[in-house]
Amino acid sequence: DTEVTQTPKHLVMGMTNKKSLKCEQHMGHRAMYWYKQKAKKPPELMFVYSYEKLSINESVPSRFSPECPNSSLLNLHLHALQPEDSALYLCASSHPSAGTTDTQYFGPGTRLTVL
Amino acid sequence: GQNIDQPTEMTATEGAIVQINCTYQTSGFNGLFWYQQHAGEAPTFLSYNVLDGLEEKGRFSSFLSRSKGYSYLLLKELQMKDSASYLCAVGSGGGADGLTFGKGTHLIIQP
Numbered sequence: 585d586t587e588v589t590q591t592p593k594h595l596v597m598g599m600t601n602k603k604s605l606k607c608e609q610h611m612g613h614r615a616m617y618w619y620k621q622k623a624k625k626p627p628e629l630m631f632v633y634s635y636e637k638l639s640i641n642e643s644v645p646s647r648f649s650p651e652c653p654n655s656s657l658l659n660l661h662l663h664a665l666q667p668e669d670s671a672l673y674l675c676a677s678s679h680p681s682a683g684t685t686d687t688q689y690f691g692p693g694t695r696l697t698v699l
Numbered sequence: 700g701q702n703i704d705q706p707t708e709m710t711a712t713e714g715a716i717v718q719i720n721c722t723y724q725t726s727g728f729n730g731l732f733w734y735q736q737h738a739g740e741a742p743t744f745l746s747y748n749v750l751d752g753l754e755e756k757g758r759f760s761s762f763l764s765r766s767k768g769y770s771y772l773l774l775k776e777l778q779m780k781d782s783a784s785y786l787c788a789v790g791s792g793g794g795a796d797g798l799t800f801g802k803g804t805h806l807i808i809q810p
Contacts, residue, residue: 614795627800634794639795678795684729684790685749686795687744687747688732690742690744692740692741695739
């Protein structure tokens, strides 16, 4: 299995809703990532988990809350989002390497629309 | 700071060769990656360079010069399905570190 899967594919939510994005990989990777991508822009890093511990938080607002229940799963909990948070949310995973930056493999993304 | 530059758009002909350039100025360097992204889809990993020189993978090759802060992606025998955005990304830290992406080059393949 060489895939990163993400659910749901599409999500529409109001500003007062609470929802979660899910990501799963079964490649034995020990690092997982959340990126946000606005239309016609490159992906921007949000969070990195390494060995199930949060290692990087790129000053993301607290209305986004990541969770890594185990090495295969990564969640992104959403609460009180703003319309400008509408974007494609990409999950990625990587196998640890020594010294050089890991190669990251991306899931298909969740297209989020905040009304 | 991190700065990665690549052309916004390129056009090429089916069956031809195209070279997409990328220049970078980053606070650290631990690898340069090329990804392909079709509209509305996830980035797909194409190639990786950490040492100077050319890496070849089928129709795709990637080159790196660390002293010049320069890389290119070479696509041969272009096919219509190669129409996509090509993203240059740099990893500054080792291991599980986030990638900094360039704005991407939108490649249009014409018959």
